[in-house]
Amino acid sequence: MATVELIDVRKSFSGTEVIHGIDAQIEDGEFIVIVGPSGCGKSTLLRLVAGLETISQGEVHINGSRVNDLEPMDRDIAMVFQNYALYPHMSVRQNMAYSLKIAGVSRPEINKKVEEAAELLELQDYLNRKPKQLSGGQRQRVAMGRAIVREPSVFLFDEPLSNLDAKLRVQMRLEIKELQTRLGITSLYVTHDQVEAMTMADRMIVMNEGVAEQIGTPLEVYQKPHTLFAAQFIGSPSMNAFDATVKGGEAVLESGVRIRCNCSFEGEAVIGLRPEHLIADENGPLRVNIHLAEPLGANTLLHGRLSQSRDPVIVSMAGVHSALGTEQNMRVSISPDNVHVFDKATSQRVASLKA
Amino acid sequence: MEKRVTFKGWLLPLCLVLPQLLVSAVFFFYPAIQAVWQSLFIPDPFGLTSQFVGLENFQYLLSDKYYLASFFTTATFSILVTLVSMVPALFLAVMADRLLKGAATYRTLLIWPYAVAPAIAGVLWLFMFNTRVGIVSWYLGKLGYDWNHVLNGPEAMGLVVVASSWGRISYNFLFFFAALQAVPKSVIEAAAIDGARFWKRFFTIVLPLLSPTTFFLLVVNVVYSFFETFGVIHTITSGGPQQTTTILVYKVYSDGFVGQDLGSSAAQSVILLFLVGLLTILQFKYFEKRVHY
Numbered sequence: 001m002a003t004v005e006l007i008d009v010r011k012s013f014s015g016t017e018v019i020h021g022i023d024a025q026i027e028d029g030e031f032i033v034i035v036g037p038s039g040c041g042k043s044t045l046l047r048l049v050a051g052l053e054t055i056s057q058g059e060v061h062i063n064g065s066r067v068n069d070l071e072p073m074d075r076d077i078a079m080v081f082q083n084y085a086l087y088p089h090m091s092v093r094q095n096m097a098y099s100l101k102i103a104g105v106s107r108p109e110i111n112k113k114v115e116e117a118a119e120l121l122e123l124q125d126y127l128n129r130k131p132k133q134l135s136g137g138q139r140q141r142v143a144m145g146r147a148i149v150r151e152p153s154v155f156l157f158d159e160p161l162s163n164l165d166a167k168l169r170v171q172m173r174l175e176i177k178e179l180q181t182r183l184g185i186t187s188l189y190v191t192h193d194q195v196e197a198m199t200m201a202d203r204m205i206v207m208n209e210g211v212a213e214q215i216g217t218p219l220e221v222y223q224k225p226h227t228l229f230a231a232q233f234i235g236s237p238s239m240n241a242f243d244a245t246v247k248g249g250e251a252v253l254e255s256g257v258r259i260r261c262n263c264s265f266e267g268e269a270v271i272g273l274r275p276e277h278l279i280a281d282e283n284g285p286l287r288v289n290i291h292l293a294e295p296l297g298a299n300t301l302l303h304g305r306l307s308q309s310r311d312p313v314i315v316s317m318a319g320v321h322s323a324l325g326t327e328q329n330m331r332v333s334i335s336p337d338n339v340h341v342f343d344k345a346t347s348q349r350v351a352s353l354k355a
Numbered sequence: 356m357e358k359r360v361t362f363k364g365w366l367l368p369l370c371l372v373l374p375q376l377l378v379s380a381v382f383f384f385y386p387a388i389q390a391v392w393q394s395l396f397i398p399d400p401f402g403l404t405s406q407f408v409g410l411e412n413f414q415y416l417l418s419d420k421y422y423l424a425s426f427f428t429t430a431t432f433s434i435l436v437t438l439v440s441m442v443p444a445l446f447l448a449v450m451a452d453r454l455l456k457g458a459a460t461y462r463t464l465l466i467w468p469y470a471v472a473p474a475i476a477g478v479l480w481l482f483m484f485n486t487r488v489g490i491v492s493w494y495l496g497k498l499g500y501d502w503n504h505v506l507n508g509p510e511a512m513g514l515v516v517v518a519s520s521w522g523r524i525s526y527n528f529l530f531f532f533a534a535l536q537a538v539p540k541s542v543i544e545a546a547a548i549d550g551a552r553f554w555k556r557f558f559t560i561v562l563p564l565l566s567p568t569t570f571f572l573l574v575v576n577v578v579y580s581f582f583e584t585f586g587v588i589h590t591i592t593s594g595g596p597q598q599t600t601t602i603l604v605y606k607v608y609s610d611g612f613v614g615q616d617l618g619s620s621a622a623q624s625v626i627l628l629f630l631v632g633l634l635t636i637l638q639f640k641y642f643e644k645r646v647h648y
C-alpha cells in the first residue's frame with residue numbers, strides 16, 4: 001500500500017532530454033495508466049520509478065520518502081515486463097519463489113505464497129514447467145505471479161499485454177484490473193493502446209514527447225481534453241479537427257462554414273468534433289462527401305471529406321446503415337456543447353461559456 | 356523451427372562432405388589405424404624388422420610407474436589449464452559487459468594474445484622467467500623468492516600452465532563476452548527488482564544462462580590442454596624436471612622420437628585416443644543434463 005509522487009521528474013540520455021519534467025500525485029491503491037504514442041517516454045518514466053534508470057532531475061517519492069538514490073530492490077516495487085523477462089532456466093515455481101528466497105523467507109512460507117498466487121492465476125498445473133513450455137498468456141500470468149508473491153507497495157507494468165492476441169488481450173485486461181482491485185496495490189501501467197487506457201485506468205497520464213499532456217480520469221480526458229493532442233489520442237476513431245476562427249460563440253471554418261460553439265474565446269483556433277457526436281441532420285452546417293462506409297456491427301464509420309473544404313472527416317453513426325455508401329452526400333450537425341475549442345497558438349483547451 | 360536443406364540426389368551432398376572426409380581419412384583415420392597396428396609390434400633396435408608381441412606393449416605401459424605418473428601430471432595440468440584459461444576469461448568478459456564506453460578497444464586488446472602461436476608464447480614466458488636473465492625471476496629474486504623452474508617441479512608446472520593458458524584467455528573471453536551480450540537485459544533487471552545484487556544475479560541467473568557456452572569451452576579447453584600444449588611444454592621445460600611436466604602427449608613424443616621406442620609410443624597414442632573419446636562422452640553425458648540450451 002503506497003502513494004507515489006513524481007516531482008518535476010526529468011531524464012536525459014547523454015545530454016538529450018527525453019522526459020521534460022513530469023509532476024503527478026498517485027493515491028494509495030490507484031490504477032494509473034500511462035498512455036501515449038511510441039517513443040514518447042512512457043517506458044523511461046516507468047523505469048525511473050523502478051530505479052532501472054537514474055533520475056536526471058526532480059524527485060520520486062514512494063510512500064512519502066524520496067527513493068531517487070535507492071536501488072530497485074530497495075524500493076518495494078514489482079515490475080512486469082513487456083517480454084515477461086522470466087528466468088528461462090527456472091521452473092514456474094522457481095520463477096515465482098526467486099525473490100522470496102533472496103529475501104530469506106522460510107521454505108514452507110515460500111511454498112504457501114507461491115501456491116496461493118498460482119491458484120489466483122490458475123497456474124497450479126504448470127508449476128513445474130519451464131517458461132518455454134508455456135503459451136504467451138501463461139507466461140504473462142507467471143510474470144504477474146512473480147510480482148504478486150512479493151506483495152510489493154507498487155506494481156509497475158510495461159505494456160504487459162502487447163505480445164498477446166486481441167482476444168487474450170481483452171481477457172487479461174479484465175483479469176489484471178480485477179486482480180489489482182482485489183489486492184488494492186497502487187499500480188502504474190504503461191500502454192500505447194488507448195482502449196486499454198480507457199478501460200483500466202482510475203486515472204491516466206496522457207504523454208506526448210516527454211510531457212504529460214493531461215492527468216485525469218478516462219471520462220475527464222474524453223469529455224474535457226486539456227490539449228488537442230489528448231483530444232485526438234483518446235477516443236476511437238480519432239477526433240476530427242478543423243482550423244477555424246472563433247468569434248462570438250461561433251466557429252467559422254476556412255471554407256466559411258459556421259458552427260455554433262459554447263465558447264467565450266475569440267481568435268484563431270482548432271475545433272474538435274468527435275465522430276460519435278456528429279448527427280445526421282438535413283439542415284446541418286457540415287456537408288460530408290462519403291467515400292467509404294465501414295460497418296462495425298454496433299455502429300458504422302463513415303469516412304469522407306467536407307464538401308466545402310475537402311478536409312477529411314469521420315462520422316460514427318449508431319446501427320447499420322447499408323444504404324450509405326460511396327460518393328454519397330449527407331449533412332451533419334453537432335450540439336454546441338460537443339464542440340471542443342483549442343487555442344491554435346498553444347493547442348490548449350479554451351474554457352467554454354458554461355464552465 | 357529447425358531449418359533443413361534437403362537434396363534430391365546423393366552426388367552433390369557427397370561432393371560437399373568429400374573434402375572433410377578426405378582430410379579426416381588422411382590425417383586422422385590413417386594415422387590412427389597405423390598407430391593401432393604399430394602398438395602390437397616391437398621393432399628391432401635398428402628399425403629394420405619388427406616382431407609381433409600382441410598386447411605386451413600395453414601390459415608393459417600399465418605397469419610402468421613413469422607412465423602412470425604421466426597420467427597424474429596430465430590430469431593436474433589440464434585441470435589447471437582449463438581453470439586458468441576460463442575463470443579469468445569469464446571475469447574479464449563480465450567486466451567488459453558492464454563497460455559501455457571503450458568496450459571495443461578493451462575487446463581488441465584482449466584478443467591479441469590469441470594471435471600468438473603457442474611455441475612463441477612459450478618462448479616469451481620462458482624469457483620472462485629465465486632463471487638467469489628473466490625479468491620476472493629477477494624481480495622475484497629481489498623480493499626474496501628464488502625462482503627456478505629448471506629444478507623445481509611445481510614451479511615448472513606453474514609456468515607451463517600459465518604459458519599455455521595465457522593465449523586461451525582471449526579465445527574464451529570472446530565466447531563468454533558474446534554469450535553475455537545475448538543474455539536479455541530485462542531478465543537481469545527483473546532479477547535486480549527481485550532483490551538480487553550483482554554477484555547473486557551472476558551466480559543464479561547469468562552463470563546458468565551461460566552454461567551452454569561454458570560447457571562448450573570446457574570440452575574445447577580440455578582437448579586443447581591435452582594436445583595443443585605440446586609446443587609450450589617442448590620450448591619451456593621439455594617435460595622436465597624429472598618428468599614433472601611430461602603430459603601424455605609429450606611422453607608419446609619423447610618415448611617415440613627421442614627414446615625410439617616406437618611400439619610403446621604407438622600404444623600410448625592408442626590409449627590417449629580412447630581416453631579423449633571417453634572424456635568427451637563423459638562430459639556430454641554428465642553435463643548435458645545440467646546445461647540449459
Ligand SMILES: Nc1ncnc2c1ncn2[C@@H]1O[C@H](COP(=O)(O)OP(=O)(O)OP(=O)(O)O)[C@@H](O)[C@H]1O
Pocket residue numbers: 013018036037038039040041042043044045192
Ligand atoms: N537507453 C537509452 N539511451 C538513449 N535514448 C533512449 C534510451 N532509452 C530510451 N531512449 C529514448 O527516449 C525516448 C523515449 O523512449 P521510451 O522507451 O521511454 O519510449 P516509449 O514511450 O516506451 O515507446 P514505446 O511505446 O515504443 O515502448 C525515445 O526517443 C528513445 O529513443
Ligand SMILES: [Mg+2]
Pocket residue numbers: 042043044
Ligand atoms: Mg516502451
